[in-house]
Amino acid sequence: MKSFFLKIRYVWKLVSLLFFTAVTFAYAMFQGGFVSWFLFYSFLPISLYSLLVALYPLRTFEVTRAINQEQFSVGEKLIGTITIERAFPFPLFYLVVEDVLPEKLSKLMEMQEPKKLLYPWFKKKIIMSYELSRMPRGEHRFTQVRVRTGDLFGLIDKEVTFDVENYFLVYPHSVDLSYRQNEKQFEQGAASSKAKFWQDTTMAIGIRDYQPGDRFSWIDWKSTARRDRIMTKEFEQMQSHDVVVMMDRTPSDVFEEIVTFSASLAKSIIKSGAKLGFVSIGSEKSIFSIGETEQHLQQIYYHLAKTDCDSGTSFAEIAETELPVWQSKNATPLLVTSALSLDLVRKLERLGSRSHATLVFLVKKEGERITSEEKVMMDRLIKRKIITKAVGAGRFEEAFKEVSML
Numbered sequence: 001m002k003s004f005f006l007k008i009r010y011v012w013k014l015v016s017l018l019f020f021t022a023v024t025f026a027y028a029m030f031q032g033g034f035v036s037w038f039l040f041y042s043f044l045p046i047s048l049y050s051l052l053v054a055l056y057p058l059r060t061f062e063v064t065r066a067i068n069q070e071q072f073s074v075g076e077k078l079i080g081t082i083t084i085e086r087a088f089p090f091p092l093f094y095l096v097v098e099d100v101l102p103e104k105l106s107k108l109m110e111m112q113e114p115k116k117l118l119y120p121w122f123k124k125k126i127i128m129s130y131e132l133s134r135m136p137r138g139e140h141r142f143t144q145v146r147v148r149t150g151d152l153f154g155l156i157d158k159e160v161t162f163d164v165e166n167y168f169l170v171y172p173h174s175v176d177l178s179y180r181q182n183e184k185q186f187e188q189g190a191a192s193s194k195a196k197f198w199q200d201t202t203m204a205i206g207i208r209d210y211q212p213g214d215r216f217s218w219i220d221w222k223s224t225a226r227r228d229r230i231m232t233k234e235f236e237q238m239q240s241h242d243v244v245v246m247m248d249r250t251p252s253d254v255f256e257e258i259v260t261f262s263a264s265l266a267k268s269i270i271k272s273g274a275k276l277g278f279v280s281i282g283s284e285k286s287i288f289s290i291g292e293t294e295q296h297l298q299q300i301y302y303h304l305a306k307t308d309c310d311s312g313t314s315f316a317e318i319a320e321t322e323l324p325v326w327q328s329k330n331a332t333p334l335l336v337t338s339a340l341s342l343d344l345v346r347k348l349e350r351l352g353s354r355s356h357a358t359l360v361f362l363v364k365k366e367g368e369r370i371t372s373e374e375k376v377m378m379d380r381l382i383k384r385k386i387i388t389k390a391v392g393a394g395r396f397e398e399a400f401k402e403v404s405m406l
Helices: 002-031 033-055 183-187 221-227 255-272 294-306 315-327 342-352 372-383
Strands: 062-067 071-073 078-085 095-100 115-118 125-132 138-150 157-171 196-209 231-240 242-247 275-281 285-291 331-337 359-364 387-392
Touching: 002 033, 062 138, 062 157, 078 095, 078 138, 095 125, 115 125, 138 294, 157 294, 221 231, 242 255, 242 315, 255 275, 255 294, 255 331, 255 359, 275 294, 275 315, 285 294, 315 331, 315 342, 342 372, 359 372, 372 387
Parallel strands: 071 157, 242 275, 242 331, 331 359, 359 387
Antiparallel strands: 062 078, 078 125, 095 115, 095 138, 138 157, 196 231, 275 285
8 A cells, every 4th residue: 555655656746747847848938038948947957857867767776785694692783784786877866775674673762773865976886884783682584675766856756675685593692600400409319310420521530540441532641651551531420410491481571581591591501511401382382302412502592582472371381291291301390480370389389299309490670579479489389399599680690509589
């Protein structure tokens, strides 16, 4: 409908231009004299230029868009460059170039419209650059560039939209967490997994005689030369365990903080040497099996970049369904939510006895305090030996320290 009205407006202006030209010519013919012909010849160049602008084919422009990178993190700056190339250097007095933002970005008030007024004249290559600061998390697709031009007096103006597609992801921000197992729970016999051991090869604690199967890189050459027999370094035995992060995707105004904290958890768990599973259920069901590689972490980050708070099922029902599955795999569940409902607390109390170790993180906005009702819910869970911590944005690094009351 909008394009139809634009065409009607364009045709009306073109007809008006021809009409005014004809009027000035008729006036000069019938009136005669210097003034009338001066008026006609003064208006004629403007009329001819406007007519040429009207006939000039903007559709022949070649429009491309370049973005400084394909992947961003939340808060990073996007630098876009739009290049317009044309074959015939017709003199254009002005050119308004606008990069049409996706709906998600255009709704953000802090996003300035990437729109500029340029004066190309005879230039065959026109370049427009712009910046978008503080990019929000998500999947963004730029599809169109709008170009508008006209004559000096606004008698003719025309607009063309070009299809120019660029796709990129903005990954969630993450903070450095010092993930560690809760030793008090393990003293009570609540081991998070079956015993799995690995060697920390970054720090040797001694030397021993070479044994079949030892790696060549473990050989201590100085000790070997000194003792005249092959000696290898001995490393500290580290216990490994499996962890699953379950993220609440029910609608919430703290969802961005939940995503940030979940991303930080995933990164710190993989970094600690533990194996990680991830559960995210909303309009689509995304469950990542246990893994410990950097590629596994990137798959989770890719999901977190695109996910939204679109779950039609309560987090309590999801926990009731998924927790027993992961408990049977001897994985430590870490639940990330922004609300402690009575239904969730009751289900965790019932499932807690079967769980080796369950941690619940209550995510809050920066400076927001927990309510008295949430305090009661947290106390109920703690009595069942389900560790519950409130973590506020800006203080996520305290998640594995002593419980901090917000």
